[in-house]
Amino acid sequence: MMHAQLEALLEIQDLKSQRRELARETEREVQETVFNLSVDDALEELDAKIAEMEEALDPPVRARYRRMAGKHPRVVVPVIRGTCYGCFVAVPTAQASQADRNAEIRSCQNCGRFLYHVD
Numbered sequence: 001m002m003h004a005q006l007e008a009l010l011e012i013q014d015l016k017s018q019r020r021e022l023a024r025e026t027e028r029e030v031q032e033t034v035f036n037l038s039v040d041d042a043l044e045e046l047d048a049k050i051a052e053m054e055e056a057l058d059p060p061v062r063a064r065y066r067r068m069a070g071k072h073p074r075v076v077v078p079v080i081r082g083t084c085y086g087c088f089v090a091v092p093t094a095q096a097s098q099a100d101r102n103a104e105i106r107s108c109q110n111c112g113r114f115l116y117h118v119d
């Protein structure tokens with residue numbers, strides 16, 4: 001089972017990457033001319049949703065999230081075969097080998113990003 005806060009962080013990250021894509025000029029043009037949609041309205045909706053989800057995070061998670069979000073576009077990074085894919089440093093095995101690793105919020109001791117175990 002995945003920790004609810006980790007799930008929320010992944011969701012926020014996904015919304016932010018959608019926002020970045022939508023804000024790109026080529027995307028804007030397609031959305032506005034082909035689909036007749038207002039990109040500005042969509043961006044406003046996304047910003048409101050992102051802000052709301054950030055507010056709903058537990059205070060210590062939110063504090064770390066904000067620190068990390070100021071430095072990196074991705075605040076949650078995958079751990080693959082024991083390596084943090086944010087900074088490419090090995091995650092200590094005691095931390096990496098537990099069965100239900102995504103049931104707790106963990107962060108990389110080297111780069112500070114939140115870890116999402118995929119293997």
Ligand SMILES: [Zn+2]
Nearest residue numbers: 084087108111
């Ligand atoms: Zn790292």
